[in-house]
Amino acid sequence: MARRDVVRSPEPARLNPREIYAKTDEGARELKERSRTLSIGLRSLLIMIDGKHTVADLLQRAGSLRVDEASFSALEAQGLITRRFAAPSAAASTASDSGPRSETDVQRFLAVQQRMSDAISTHLGFRGYLLMMRLQRAQNLRDLHDLLADVVQAVDKRAGARTAGALAGEVERLIAGVG
Numbered sequence: 176m177a178r179r180d181v182v183r184s185p186e187p188a189r190l191n192p193r194e195i196y197a198k199t200d201e202g203a204r205e206l207k208e209r210s211r212t213l214s215i216g217l218r219s220l221l222i223m224i225d226g227k228h229t230v231a232d233l234l235q236r237a238g239s240l241r242v243d244e245a246s247f248s249a250l251e252a253q254g255l256i257t258r259r260f261a262a263p264s265a266a267a268s269t270a271s272d273s274g275p276r277s278e279t280d281v282q283r284f285l286a287v288q289q290r291m292s293d294a295i296s297t298h299l300g301f302r303g304y305l306l307m308m309r310l311q312r313a314q315n316l317r318d319l320h321d322l323l324a325d326v327v328q329a330v331d332k333r334a335g336a337r338t339a340g341a342l343a344g345e346v347e348r349l350i351a352g353v354g
C-alpha cells in the first residue's frame with residue numbers, strides 16, 4: 176500500500192498564521208505550464224493561494240491535502256509565492272487591540288485611515304462605497320491592515336499594479352510607524 180507523505184521542507188518554518196501570501200509571476204506561469212514536478216499537495220496549495228486569505232485560512236481549507244507551514248516555505252523558496260502582507264508581531268497586535276491607545280497610535284490610525292480613504296475615493300469612486308463603509312467601521316490598526324488587502328485588490332483592478340503596490344507599501348509603512 177502506497178504511503179502518502181506530508182510535504183515538508185528540510186527545516187520547519189515558523190510562519191505567522193495571519194500572514195498573507197500571493198502567487199508570483201513565476202507561480203502563475205507554473206500553474207499554466209506545469210514545468211516543475213510539484214506534488215499534488217503543493218500544486219493544490221499554489222492554486223489556493225490568492226493574496227487574500229491568511230496562512231491559517233489556507234491551512235484550514237487544505238486540511239485533506241496534507242500540507243503544513245513548511246509547504247509555504249517550499250513554494251516561497253522556489254519563487255512561486257511571496258508574502259503580500261506581513262502580519263504584525265503578537266506584541267504589536269496585543270498592544271494595538273487592548274488598553275488605552277497612545278497619542279502616537281491614534282495619529283497613525285487616523286493617517287492610515289485617511290490615506291486609505293483618499294485611495295478609495297480617487298481610484299474607485301462610487302465603486303468603493305462598500306470598502307469605504309468597512310473603512311469607517313475599523314477600530315484599530317489591525318482592522319485597517321486586514322482591510323488593506325481588499326483595498327489594494329480593488330485599486331489594482333482599476334488603476335493597475337504599480338499604483339496598488341505603491342499604496343500597499345505606503346500604508347504598510349504608516350501602520351508600522353516608519354512613514
